[in-house]
Amino acid sequence: xxxxxxxAAPLRASSNLGANSERFRFGSLLRSPAGRKGxxxxxxxxxxxxxxxxxxxxxxxxxANAVAAKSEASAKSTDSKPGHELLxxxxxxxxxxxxxxxxxxxxxxxxxxxxxxxxxxxxxxxxTKYGDLRVLDTPIAENSFxxxxxxxxxxxxxPVVEGMxxxxxxxxxxxxxxxxxxxxxxxxxxxxxxxxxxxxxGVGRQLGxxxxxxxxxxxxxxPGLQMVACSTPYNAKGLMKxxxxxxxxxxxxxxxxxxxxxxxxxxxxxxxxxxxxEMVRPGEQVTILTYSRMRYHVMQAxxxxxxxxxxxxxxDIRSLKPFDLYTIGNSVKKTHRVLIVEECMRTGGIGASxxxxxxDNFWDYLDAPILCLSSQDVPTPYAGSLEEWTLVQPAQIxxxxxxxxx
Amino acid sequence: MSAFSAxxxxxxxxxTARSTPKPSFPFVxxxxxxxxxxxxxxxxxxxxxxxxxxxxxxxxxVLSNEQRVASHSHQDExxxxxxxALDLYEDMVLGRSFEDMCAQMYYRGKMFGFVHxxxxxxxxxxxxxxxxxxxxxxxxxxRDHVHALSKGVPARAVMAELFGRTTGCCxxxxxxxxMFSAPHNLIGGxxxxxxxxxxxxxxxxxxxxxxxxxxxxxxxxxLDVTVAFFGDGTCNNGQFFECLNMAQLWKLPIVFxxxxxxxxxxxxxxxxxxxxxxxxxxxxxxxxxxxxxxxDVLKVRAVAKEAIERARRGEGPTLVECETYRFRGHSLxxxxxxxxxxxxxxxxxxxxxxxxxxxxxxxxxxNESDLKGIEKKIDDVIEDAVEFADASPLPxxxxxxxxxxxxxxxxxxxxxxxxxxxxxxFTEGTAQV
Numbered sequence: 001x002x003x004x005x006x007x008a009a010p011l012r013a014s015s016n017l018g019a020n021s022e023r024f025r026f027g028s029l030l031r032s033p034a035g036r037k038g039x040x041x042x043x044x045x046x047x048x049x050x051x052x053x054x055x056x057x058x059x060x061x062x063x064a065n066a067v068a069a070k071s072e073a074s075a076k077s078t079d080s081k082p083g084h085e086l087l088x089x090x091x092x093x094x095x096x097x098x099x100x101x102x103x104x105x106x107x108x109x110x111x112x113x114x115x116x117x118x119x120x121x122x123x124x125x126x127x128t129k130y131g132d133l134r135v136l137d138t139p140i141a142e143n144s145f146x147x148x149x150x151x152x153x154x155x156x157x158x159p160v161v162e163g164m165x166x167x168x169x170x171x172x173x174x175x176x177x178x179x180x181x182x183x184x185x186x187x188x189x190x191x192x193x194x195x196x197x198x199x200x201x202g203v204g205r206q207l208g209x210x211x212x213x214x215x216x217x218x219x220x221x222x223p224g225l226q227m228v229a230c231s232t233p234y235n236a237k238g239l240m241k242x243x244x245x246x247x248x249x250x251x252x253x254x255x256x257x258x259x260x261x262x263x264x265x266x267x268x269x270x271x272x273x274x275x276x277x278e279m280v281r282p283g284e285q286v287t288i289l290t291y292s293r294m295r296y297h298v299m300q301a302x303x304x305x306x307x308x309x310x311x312x313x314x315x316d317i318r319s320l321k322p323f324d325l326y327t328i329g330n331s332v333k334k335t336h337r338v339l340i341v342e343e344c345m346r347t348g349g350i351g352a353s354x355x356x357x358x359x360d361n362f363w364d365y366l367d368a369p370i371l372c373l374s375s376q377d378v379p380t381p382y383a384g385s386l387e388e389w390t391l392v393q394p395a396q397i398x399x400x401x402x403x404x405x406x
Numbered sequence: 407m408s409a410f411s412a413x414x415x416x417x418x419x420x421x422t423a424r425s426t427p428k429p430s431f432p433f434v435x436x437x438x439x440x441x442x443x444x445x446x447x448x449x450x451x452x453x454x455x456x457x458x459x460x461x462x463x464x465x466x467x468v469l470s471n472e473q474r475v476a477s478h479s480h481q482d483e484x485x486x487x488x489x490x491a492l493d494l495y496e497d498m499v500l501g502r503s504f505e506d507m508c509a510q511m512y513y514r515g516k517m518f519g520f521v522h523x524x525x526x527x528x529x530x531x532x533x534x535x536x537x538x539x540x541x542x543x544x545x546x547x548x549r550d551h552v553h554a555l556s557k558g559v560p561a562r563a564v565m566a567e568l569f570g571r572t573t574g575c576c577x578x579x580x581x582x583x584x585m586f587s588a589p590h591n592l593i594g595g596x597x598x599x600x601x602x603x604x605x606x607x608x609x610x611x612x613x614x615x616x617x618x619x620x621x622x623x624x625x626x627x628x629l630d631v632t633v634a635f636f637g638d639g640t641c642n643n644g645q646f647f648e649c650l651n652m653a654q655l656w657k658l659p660i661v662f663x664x665x666x667x668x669x670x671x672x673x674x675x676x677x678x679x680x681x682x683x684x685x686x687x688x689x690x691x692x693x694x695x696x697x698x699x700x701x702d703v704l705k706v707r708a709v710a711k712e713a714i715e716r717a718r719r720g721e722g723p724t725l726v727e728c729e730t731y732r733f734r735g736h737s738l739x740x741x742x743x744x745x746x747x748x749x750x751x752x753x754x755x756x757x758x759x760x761x762x763x764x765x766x767x768x769x770x771x772x773n774e775s776d777l778k779g780i781e782k783k784i785d786d787v788i789e790d791a792v793e794f795a796d797a798s799p800l801p802x803x804x805x806x807x808x809x810x811x812x813x814x815x816x817x818x819x820x821x822x823x824x825x826x827x828x829x830x831x832f833t834e835g836t837a838q839v
Binding site: 133134138145155174184185275 | 825
């Protein structure tokens with residue numbers, strides 16, 4: 001079952017680059033599917049540089065698959081490669097730790113972030129290193145400790161508030177909407193709220209309805225808030241650092257099932273731009289816009305599509321609010337067909353806004369209606385089969401692209 | 407049975423080892439684990455949780471013949487110098503005159519929306535805020551004009567904000583319920599009740615953080631203190647209790663000041679609260695709880711001094727319940743029909759400004775003409791504030807998008823590849839964002 005395939009094993013990436021690599025920043029790097037000519041594939045987070053060899057170079061960009069396939073080359077010579085390998089949650093921690101080293105005003109607040117090391121181990125070891133005040137174990141009072149984060153931010157601290165599950169932040173909605181979003185404005189610009197609110201969300205593996213919430217869209221209307229969603233260790237670390245350095249309140253959405261993704265990331269300091277989207281796989285035929293975990297479903301589908309002769313362009317929008325209309329627009333202008341694949345619910349989801357934005361800005365470039373694949377408007381069921389049908393699966397993505405390209 | 411008959415305190419309450427033993431320590435502080443913790447709050451005569459007496463719609467005990475209980479703080483302790491007394495008087499007169507002028511301006515159509523006036527409660531604002539140092543912070547609610555004035559925000563800036571002018575303290579973007587002033591450490595101004603308390607707790611947290619982690623010394627010689635003001639209605643809100651817990655847990659330098667004016671719009675405190683005695687909810691969390699007569703600025707000041715110094719020394723938070731009253735309705739839109747006129751008359755007789763005036767004259771701290779001089783000076787200040795506000799410009803269109811984000815890159819990248827905020831139309835306020 002396609003679903004089992006892509007959810008069963010942690011997605012893995014290994015690095016294998018051709019000799020003439022420039023300074024690169026790369027996402028997952030895998031062997032191409034059997035149908036292609038055995039080229040090594042690398043994805044760039046900005047899609048601008050090309051490295052290695054590939055028979056399907058297009059404007060210098062290389063094709064990538066994010067889904068783990070057998071990488072024959074992965075066994076060899078990983079030691080000589082630049083960068084270091086780690087899992088996504090470790091990348092988050094690394095980013096957080098680097099920022100905490102860099103700026104003593106950065107602090108962490110949340111439930112079990114300190115002694116327990118975070119329920120997903122993102123803050124493991126930090127309390128020992130920085131102390132109980134800088135990595136604050138809070139009582140279970142989301143609204144109040146988020147508000148506390150806001151208050152601390154007004155006085156110059158840079159708190160990173162962790163929601164143990166993003167769903168818990170519904171309890172903090174008052175503080176997030178009223179204070180994070182609005183306080184800079186209602187104070188006439190006198191106080192800034194450089195807060196980062198982060199935590200795991202999305203549908204996991206049979207975690208039940210309340211722990212499987214897709215609530216990016218609930219926050220998207222809040223004026224004054226920025227939202228980003230990470231999907232790879234590379235962009236997780238980059239976005240974490242950028243969010244902490246940003247003067248705006250940023251909500252960083254992580255996904256429960258992506259924490260164990262492995263990737264080789266650069267040793268040097270880098271950040272990912274908060275407002276930019278990421279080119280995952282350049283193509284000519286159809287633009288697929290996605291984010292977070294659905295990126296992997298899309299890339300799984302892309303494999304199939306490529307085999308069938310399609311050429312999808314896959315963009316991980318990363319910035320849920322605001323949208324990177326430049327990257328998205330360039331893609332639409334090229335392909336004229338758009339498919340949005342998201343984990344959000346259909347009603348009022350991120351996809352709904354994105355659709356509207358594309359229609360507003362790029363209507364003349366569209367050759368077909370924008371298709372949007374979202375999850376069902378149902379509370380996530382517990383039963384595995386029902387849960388699977390709640391979400392968009394690669395087969396549906398393939399079908400949608402075929403429909404779009406008729 | 408009224409709310410405040412429960413305030414009959416035993417003459418010498420046991421003070422646990424945790425509190426600094428001081429002969430005049432007015433605070434009731436019981437250890438939560440102490441078996442007599444409940445005992446402290448029992449009135450000498452009758453147990454607190456005795457058979458419930460019928461509750462009346464009217465809240466105050468003052469309409470009954472029951473003896474009013476003296477506040478626990480010593481009445482004779484209120485020693486003030488002439489300068490202090492005149493400063494207090496001036497601040498209260500400023501607050502009162504300003505609010506009266508607000509009412510006038512509102513009815514003349516100069517300000518709109520919800521305006522909540524502070525008449526009658528001046529003793530609380532003055533009593534607390536005039537003791538604060540510049541590095542200390544105040545966090546308030548929608549009834550915040552006078553807190554702003556006491557903290558030092560110029561009357562001009564507050565009035566211009568109310569008129570919605572660009573010269574207002576928040577550039578006209580906040581309004582009556584969102585007074586902020588960074589130079590004066592006034593952090594709101596919040597429209598939803600309770601939502602300022604976590605923010606205040608965060609400000610206090612930052613004070614401790616700066617002291618311990620950043621190792622910055624405050625000019626105050628201790629920790630910078632945060633004073634959070636809120637009402638009786640807020641004390642039934644979850645955020646209140648959550649923050650009492652956290653503030654005590656981390657011994658944050660904060661004072662929680664309950665301005666119990668007995669009414670939350672039209673909801674009597676007694677009808678909304680299972681146990682209407684608010685101050686004793688402090689000891690339930692391990693912090694001292696004090697009740698004070700909020701119509702007497704000197705008593706408030708004495709309690710405030712203790713609470714603020716406690717916080718500054720790092721001993722943690724205090725919950726202070728001020729019994730006070732608002733002479734006007736909840737807001738200028740409130741017809742104020744539910745409150746008993748006798749209750750209003752009772753509190754009008756306890757007008758804090760008149761009380762202080764009486765005290766000043768009786769103790770020969772100043773004479774009538776000094777006080778008249780202050781009143782005249784304040785009249786001029788208020789008039790000047792109105793003129794200034796009237797003459798100030800309304801915010802231009804270009805201001806619309808300016809403060810949505812501290813970093814306007816948050817508006818994103820437009821189709822042309824440039825950040826939206828780089829679009830020249832952005833500064834005109836007409837950009838499509």
